[in-house]
Amino acid sequence: MTAADGPQAVHAHCRPDPTEFIRANMRLAPAPSLPEIRLYTPHPASGLRRLIDPRQYADDEMDDDGPEPQPPYWAYVWAGGAVLARHILDHPQTVAGRRVLDLGAGSGLVGIAAAKAGAREVIAAEIDRNGVAALALNAAANGVAITVIGDDITRGSPLAVDLVLAGDVFYGQDVAERVMPFLERCLKAGIEVLVGDPGRAYLPRSRLRLLAEYKVPDFGQAKDSALEPSGVFRFEG
Template identity: 75%
Template sequence: MPDRQRRIDPAEFIKANMRLVPVPALAEIRFYTAHPGSGLSRLIDREDDADEAAAEPQPPYWAYAWAGGAALARYILDHPMTVAGRRVLDLGAGSGIVGIAAAKVGARQVIAAEIDRNGVIAIGLNAAANGVAIAVVNDDITKGSPPSVDLVLAGDVFYGQDVAERVMPFLNRCFAAGIEILVGDPGRVHLPRSRLRLLAEYDVPDFGDAKDAAARPSGVFRFETEPGG
């Protein structure tokens, strides 16, 4: 890897090359988001740096607002008693907007779990920009036991089959341990609808939508019933 790429500081890069703007449908929260000139590929490790003609890698998920997370954050801001005084886990936190919403309205503790190391940096910057404190775990916690929390917030964790198959056993363990679980999702194909009860819907844009695309309803659900129930 060229030395110039090794010397990139993720925090300085994010602050210099991304825009700190309100989250769509969440004027109360600002986050660092990508734009066409951000050059995010410079933050992504490449296995073959000699191939300068290679297509730019897919932008990191943490650099954009996703519909499920936006809907879940909106629900929390509108219903602060959902998190007030509670220990909260933001699972697959991405940009951290769900955890930030929880911290802003009185959660006792917020833990954000994110496996992308640049996402971890972004969460810290986004939390600071919103004047809240969040503990970030840079690990795939779905492999382990339920954490010591009262509530799991899971925004956009069913966007792919492999992710859903990893997340569901973890959520089942959390549910069995008596931990409340709220899910935010725009209705993706791997959403386990038989296990969910709809609480609210919000019209929010989604990651990957065209700039002028109409916002679509995204749901906030409570995870309920035992497997097969």
Template identity: 70%
Template sequence: MSDSTTSLKREPAKVLDPAEFIKANLRLAPVPALPEIRLYQAHPGSGLRRLLEPDDGDQGGAEPQPPYWAYAWAGGAVLARYVLDRPSIVAGKRVLDLGAGSGLVGIAAAKAGARAVIAAEIDRNGVAGLRLNAEANGIAIEIRDEDVTGGPPPAVDLVLAGDVFYAQDVGQRMMPFLDRCLTAGIDVLVGDPGRAWLPRPRLCLLGEYQVPDVGGNGGGEPKPSAVFALVAEPG
């Protein structure tokens, strides 16, 4: 084989370590409206696309997950603010942070006195970010890097669901699981800024805040967001 042919061979793509990338390229800073909590957050120079396209074969051909975990979504922010302001809601309880993303809600629950926190997140980069965020806040969280919605509820007292109705297919997957939680006697609180697929007839308003919706492309301007209790279907 000639030298010219050899020079055309592609070098294997370098696999980026998510934790190292996050520490090097995201900013650890207080969350808007939640100065008690610091997260590794994306900014215009983060270059997140490099982390989204690892050529390592373990995506199984699937599209990479968008980096929802790198931003503070309004639904998570309002739910975290509500829990921090009313610690009795979680004090001494076992809590599930569903679709945890950055871990913002679970971190707030732990800071407010939850006995144990489980954070469920399926994005492997999000899991790395979640772990770093928990460490940065001095919080111990059990991370479940799997889709928990397909099975029975874990052994918890309360489910905190921040911004899980941003798309129809996601909401349709969440509702049967949340209904199983209610049937098992587990309370469910939902944080949301009013996304299109919010199951409004099933929700009881508990509180409202003005929080930025950075993850939902709402920019840095505060907007009304709310916390609801999910109620069982009538009949």
């Protein structure tokens, strides 16, 4: 076995193409609380682990010092994204004629809602390669055009947009610490920032003004449990 035939080569060879995998193993279905939008959605037989962790195909005795695979956040609707998307569809003037950035876009739900509501241009930023594939497929399935950026844009200058939509970006401390300075730079550049969140641990409440509340389901929530309000907030200086 040559160096090129080692564990890394095995893993690369076995990694499914995300676009083909999503098409073949996920189903288009209306998003929870958003019947206007259809998303590629996992089901019990989807086998998402095959897409996010190809190491399971390699020899069990092989060591892999690479990074852990990114959890498939993009495959599910989170309350922060759902509440933003619902608000945008109910109040299309929020985005109509404006250049919009969907930050941490995941499935693209928020960006799709913005495009449907009449945004002049929608850019979606998502760092997970599988999420990037899902986003493009979901946009096409809903008949909207979205420009996808597959890099972490939070370390750079704000993009040339009028509005940033940030759904569920405060679920972890490390993510919040990256996002906050970027949102502050957006404000200084004169860009409006709206946040959707059900009240995650790292939500910067002192910087937010509540605009609206909606009861939408959240990722991981039991189907029969009561829905709690999630908020749409304006991020302020």
